[in-house]
Amino acid sequence: MESATMSFPISKTYFLAGLHCPKRLWLSICRPEDASPMSLAAEQRIKQGKAIGVAARESFKNGILVDGNLKHCLEKSWELTVVGAGQGVECLFEPAFLYDDILVRCDVLRRLPSGNWEIIEVKSATKLKDEHIADLTLQHYVLEGLGLTVEKTSLMVVNPMARNWSVVQDRFCYQDVTAAVVRWRGQLPQKLAEFRTLLTEPTAPQVPIGSHCDRPYRCPFKDHCWQNVPPISIFDIPLLKQDKLQNLMNSNIWNLEDIPAEFPLTQKQRTFIDRMTAAKPQIDQDLLRQLLGQIQPNQPLYFFDVETHSSAIPRFAGLHPYERCIFQYSCHRLNPDGSLEHFEYLHTEDSDPRLPLLISLIHHIGDRGSVVVYNQSFEKGVLQQLAAAYPNYGAKINQIIDRLWDLQVIFKRAYFHPGFRGSYSLKKVLPVMAPQFCHDDLVIKSGNEAPLVWEALLECSAPDKRAEMAQQLREYCGLDTLGMVKIYEVLQQELKD
Ligand code: SF4
Structure with missing residues (x-):
């Protein structure tokens, strides 16, 4: 392994990586090739963060965006900060500053009436996190080091209750965190010294793996550090x-x-x-019989699954930030005579999917027979949100909620198989219970990917590509409900044997 050279600045990304885990900082700089490729979800978080930054700028008057390549940006930031301030520039967006080999960009730098400065960090989160304070403290250190007087440090997080995104002043919650930054500021020089020493080492520091590798996010080096851990x-x-x-x-x-x-x-x-x-599955036959006995007899059985989308900036009027918006469902109906039918809905227009989907759902799911879902709390929550948004349909939706029956409970309480690897998720259970119906061959393999594909579909204008993505979504959601049918059949067989 090579040792690090500190010929380039520490950015706040590296600084936050070091606070998360010293080994992560070392690997990020000395062995970046050991990181796993960025996940779609992580890419989405970055894209969303940028969009939120742009949306936040509308909250400020008389601001200037400092853009361009880094060298230009550094010069321009400084010029606008020290010279432009005297010419009526109140806010700078994205100015970059370099001090003590540390490079930071402020989301917003605002001139206060006192002539001093306020640093404002904009986050797509809805709550203050420790890492936000550390981030602001590093910016504070750099700006003060350059001779600016930072009087205030603040945070803008998304207001989860904002009902109307077009009302700019409702979009964010603003919080003065100066006191917390001042408290943190005392530890900063020592932390920076530790990181710099660490980066002169020829090998990565010895840090045991553990739960911190997944918190607050999965570390990009997890596959590397965990490569010898058995499944x-x-x-x-x-x-x-x-x-x-x-x-x-x-x-x-x-x-x-x-x-x-x-x-x-x-x-x-x-x-x-x-x-x-154990070499074999452990099945509590009595409990299995009892749980399956809760299903309404002699009625059609509906196997139901939904896909939802949520984003910091609501996609449609009437949604608040991060509110789940259902855009697709799949429903397999197993009739008392054993025949199987499939119904589905996928919204492919860039318009609010909820009402047309709801009307279709009520039509397809009838008013009798258990509705089998996997992890009931999710579908129940989505249906409750629909009932709140469309009270005229509340009674019909509540009737569906009352018919929900959770297949996952079987695998939490009555049926254990070593092949599930300690998980109850459908993606772990299905390949064991019905190996011919697993998601490996699909383009979309997880529920996290479906909303990203749907978003891409809405933003795509090429008919062929749109049809391809719609097909991928239908296959994915359809396999979830067909998979549940197959699991149900295996369980029924288990009771007969
Ligand atoms: S996987 Fe864990 S131990 Fe390895 S760098 Fe990341 S946080 Fe540190």
Whole structure:
């Protein structure tokens, strides 16, 4: 491994990486090629962050965007800050500053009546997070280092209750976080010194893997650091405390089978290990029969799944930021005579999908028979939001809610298979229960991808490409409900055998 050279500045991205994990900082600079490719969801977060930054600028009067390449931006930022301020420029958007080999860009830099400055950070989040304070503290350090007097540091986060995005003053919640930044500011020089020392080391620091690798986001180096961890490992044991995990790691124990019998674990954790290491599935037949018995007899059975989209900037009027907007459903109807029918709805126009989808749904799902879903809280929440948005249909929607039956409960309580790898998700259960119906061959493989494809479909004008994406969405959602039918059939067979 090469050692790092500090011939280029620390950006706030690197600084925040270092606060997350020192090894992540070292890898980011010395071995960036070890990072996994950026996920679609991460790309989407970046795109959304940029859009929110643009939307926030409309909250300020008399502002100038400092744009262009970095060198130009640095010169221009400085010129506008020190000279332009005297010429009536009140706000600068995206100015860049370099001090002590640290490069920062402020979302907004505002001149206060006192002649001093306010740094405003704009986030697509809806709540203040620790990392926001660290981010602002670094900007504060750089600007003060350059001789500007920063009187105030503030945060603008998306207002989750904003009902009408066109009302600019309702879009964001503004918070003065100066006191928190001043408190943090004292630790900063030492942190920077630690990071600089770390980056002169020829090898990455020894940092044990753990839950921090997924919090607050999945680390881009997780595949690299976790490459020797087996697919089912000590990290899957529910509620295992960090000190116990550390003990096992120190003893080079990663597989569940290798945990000594005397290792202190709770009964629940032991049960989990027994289930995961058993050669065969463990099925509680009585409970399985009881749970399946909750399904309405002699009625059609509806297997139902929805896809939703949400974004910081609501796509349609009447939605608030991050409110889920249903755009697709699939419904397989298993009739009492054993015949199977498929109904679906996919909204392909760039208009609010909710009402036409709702009308179609009420038509397809009838008024009798259990509605089988996988993870009921999600579908229930989406239906409740629809009922709130369209009260005229509230009674019909509530009737559907009352008919929901959650297939996932079977796999939480009555049916355990080591092949599920300790998960209850449909994507883990389906390939074990009905291997010919798994998502591996589809273009869309997860629920996170569906809204991104839908967004791309709405923004695409090429008919062929649009048809292709619509087909991908139909295949994905359709397989979820067909997969549930197949799982149900396997469970019924289990009771007969
Ligand atoms: S995967 Fe974990 S240990 Fe490795 S760099 Fe990321 S946060 Fe650090």
